[in-house]
Amino acid sequence: MNPYLSYNREQWSELRNSVPMTLTSEDLKELQGINEHLLMDEVTEIYLPLSRLLNLYVAxxxxxxxxxxxxxxxxxxEKDEKSPPFIIGIAGSVAVGKSTTARLLKALLSRWENHPKVELITTDGFLRPNQTLLDHDLMTKKGFPESYDTKRLVTFLNDVKAGKRNVEAPVYSHITYNITDEVKVVDQPDVLIIEGLNVLQSSHDYPDAHLKMFISDFLDFSIYVDAESKTIEDWYISRFMKLRQGAFTKPGSYFSHYTELTEAQSITKAQSIWQTINGVNLEQNILPTKGRAQLILRKGVGHQVEEILLRK
Structure with a gap:
């Protein structure tokens, strides 16, 4: 028996129930990812109903x-003690658009009166430093379960859920491809969104970690952003080509050497990275967690959500 209820775009958009649009076209430009063109229709038909559903869960x-x-x-x-935050997890492959989904939901959820303080954390900040990965021969396994400081991540979530003040999370730089000296301070939010490849993984995915709790144990609601693997690969290659003209050219970029490749060489390199690292991680470690999500956003080739699956 299928544990999910399935909705197409039209059916799902009807569940918006007159929730007002609170974002402008300028807001959307700031929120969209490198390889996406976020349309107002996508927000109205997909994300406004989703923000309404999440608001009901939070309430x-x-x-x-x-x-x-x-x-x-x-x-x-009742004001004597701050209630623990409602934690939303967003999982999915590299390049599938989960970061955009997370930023968009943060913007929409923060506009509801009963939970205006919404924070967003990515699990990238809990990757082990490059030197540690190099020492353990794990640089080509970045994003795989063994590349994370899972104990630190679980401790962070435990502290936030317990209502501790000013909990610090490490910050990752996609320019230097490494952990920075910065920290992000999370101070008793109403809602915490945590986004990353490993959000829905459990103890079965970390057999040698000897941890009693995992990210999924702290989630009040979970979302998996989905698409066909070949489609995601195409998005990854397209994003790589755009980064080659953008972020890779910035001072201190870990990937600056890729700017010296020809266009054909760049495509070949992106395909190789996908087939040996990101695609393998998707099939082995990320895709198997999809069935744990309470809601699945299934995208088509144009990055638009075509089907929404909601756990019964």
Whole structure:
């Protein structure tokens, strides 16, 4: 039996229920990814209904928290203690557009009155430093389960969920392709969105980690951004070619040597990286977690969502 309810774009858009559009076309330009052209129709038909659904989930959790607070502390004001944040996980392959989905949902969810403080963290910040990966011969396994400091990531989520103040998360640079000295401070948000390749992985995916909890244990709602593997490969190659003209040319770029390749050589290189690293990671470690998601956004070749699957 299929555990998901399936909706096409038209059916899903009807569930918007008059939620107002709060983003402008300029907002969308800032939110879209390198290889995407984010249309207002996509936001209206797909992401506004999704933000409404998530708002209902958050409101239900807030009501539950209030009930528990009243039960345990009937003589204290509800304002005495900050409720734990609602945590949303967004998973999917490299180049599938999960970062854009995360930024878009952050922008939309922060406009709801009952949870205006929304933070976004990516699991890239919890990758092990390049030197550590080099020491353990893992540079070609970047993004695979073994390349993350999972213990630190779990500790971060545990602290945020416990309501601790000013919890620090490391910051990753896609220019230097490494962890930076910066930190992002998360201070008791209403909603925390965590986005990354490994968001839906569990202890079965980390057999040697000896950890009792994983990212998925902290999630209140999970989303998997999906597309055909060949389509994602095409998006990856297209994005690589655009980065070759953009981010790869910036001072300090780890990938600056790729700018010296011809166009044909660049395409060959991108195909090679996909087939030996990112495509392998997708098939072995990311795609098997799709069935754990509560909602799947299935995209077509034009980066537009064609089907929404919602767990019953």
């Amino acid at each position: 239900a959790r807030q009501s539950r928290n209030q009930v528990l607070h009243q039960f345990f502390s009937p003589h204290h004001s």
